[in-house]
Amino acid sequence: MGYPKIKQVRAYVIKGGEGGGGADYHDQGEGHWIDNHIATSMGRYPEYRQSRKSFGINVLGTLVVEIEADDGTVGFAVTTGGEPACYMVEKHFARFLEGRNPFEYERIWDQMYFGSQYYGRKGIVVNAISGVDLALWDLMGKLRQEPVYHMLGGAVRDELQFYATGARPDLAKEMGFIGGKLPLYHGPIEGDEGLKKNVELIADMRSRVGEDFWLMYDCWMALDVNYATKLAHKCHEYGLKWIEEAINPDDYWGYQQLKKNVPAGMLVTTGEHESTRWGFKMLLEMGCCDIIQPDVGWCGGVTELLKISALADAHGALVVPHGSSVYSYHFVITRHNSPFAEFLMMAPKADHVAPMFHPQLLNEPIPEKGRLKVTALDKPGFGVNLNPEVKLYRPYEH
Ligand SMILES: [Mg+2]
Numbered sequence: 001m002g003y004p005k006i007k008q009v010r011a012y013v014i015k016g017g018e019g020g021g022g023a024d025y026h027d028q029g030e031g032h033w034i035d036n037h038i039a040t041s042m043g044r045y046p047e048y049r050q051s052r053k054s055f056g057i058n059v060l061g062t063l064v065v066e067i068e069a070d071d072g073t074v075g076f077a078v079t080t081g082g083e084p085a086c087y088m089v090e091k092h093f094a095r096f097l098e099g100r101n102p103f104e105y106e107r108i109w110d111q112m113y114f115g116s117q118y119y120g121r122k123g124i125v126v127n128a129i130s131g132v133d134l135a136l137w138d139l140m141g142k143l144r145q146e147p148v149y150h151m152l153g154g155a156v157r158d159e160l161q162f163y164a165t166g167a168r169p170d171l172a173k174e175m176g177f178i179g180g181k182l183p184l185y186h187g188p189i190e191g192d193e194g195l196k197k198n199v200e201l202i203a204d205m206r207s208r209v210g211e212d213f214w215l216m217y218d219c220w221m222a223l224d225v226n227y228a229t230k231l232a233h234k235c236h237e238y239g240l241k242w243i244e245e246a247i248n249p250d251d252y253w254g255y256q257q258l259k260k261n262v263p264a265g266m267l268v269t270t271g272e273h274e275s276t277r278w279g280f281k282m283l284l285e286m287g288c289c290d291i292i293q294p295d296v297g298w299c300g301g302v303t304e305l306l307k308i309s310a311l312a313d314a315h316g317a318l319v320v321p322h323g324s325s326v327y328s329y330h331f332v333i334t335r336h337n338s339p340f341a342e343f344l345m346m347a348p349k350a351d352h353v354a355p356m357f358h359p360q361l362l363n364e365p366i367p368e369k370g371r372l373k374v375t376a377l378d379k380p381g382f383g384v385n386l387n388p389e390v391k392l393y394r395p396y397e398h
Helices: 082-091 105-115 123-144 169-174 188-209 225-236 252-261 276-285 301-314 325-332
Strands: 006-014 062-069 074-080 159-165 179-183 214-218 240-244 267-270 341-344 371-373
Touching: 006 082, 006 123, 062 082, 062 123, 074 082, 074 123, 082 123, 105 123, 105 301, 123 301, 159 169, 159 214, 169 179, 169 188, 179 188, 188 214, 188 225, 225 240, 225 252, 252 267, 252 276, 276 301, 301 325, 325 341
Parallel strands: 159 179, 159 341, 179 214, 214 240, 240 267
Antiparallel strands: 006 062, 062 074, 159 371
């Protein structure tokens, strides 16, 4: 069929302080809730307890991948990965795309993954693969003049509904979200006193939001099974809906145990730092959780998310992708086992709705009263543009 071939793949980094934030959403200015004493496994070192930036959470920066077709059409995507991912895209993965039909996304994905298997499989390599894959879907949508969600099978409902992640679930409720997910502030190193503060915060939020509003805790890999079990039981009386990413993502056996330990009805969720069908197979087949939360910019892109999602569906697990804005929305609207979406409150005080990937993307849709009509996604590709005012660097060429 008459589609143009891929002419060139280009990879750029957006450095912090020059339009930082965006896809590297931890790269925020001082005083932002996302970097205020959040529990992590680095909290055992007092010098790294107050700020995640102190141990380098924002060192990578945003990766921008552009894929240009012979007719001049350009697909693009943003994710994290920065300069190291630029190297992989330019020096390694570009060879699997240039001169090819862009609709051969299965073969392209397969060659990127198995061509880098000896050093890849997870982490930043799969971030880079995800960035290329998302840019490819954006290009396909632009060539067909169709939104990505059409190409994924079409919408199964008229609108998306969102819960909000941030420091102020009480304000999120007023803004119309269906729930609020708090970061956990105190890790095991802060002992019983820290545990008490964690429980008090949920109790306080419950008193502000009333009975029916969802409240969740995101533990960002900071806990051990024993602590997570205690936290789950102590928060149960305040209606904690789920406990997220409580322990080390490599400890599948720990998640399996935690899932058995939590009070009946409380959900265990995880997976934002998991990747590929093989990683999620471990979580699903070992019965580690109720909801998997792949990040479409990190798990292998849309091509891989479709496989992960089919596997989850067969295991009766929900798929609620981690953050990632339009890259998630075009998927969530097409799947019954993805009934709602996450919205990261990127306003420094979590007191209003701000575009998640600001300032890097233009035309990024945001929820109104916690909802977004599918018609907001009715543009070719992912329907967003790169902000020309954000400075791009291309550290490598091939
Ligand atoms: Mg999370």
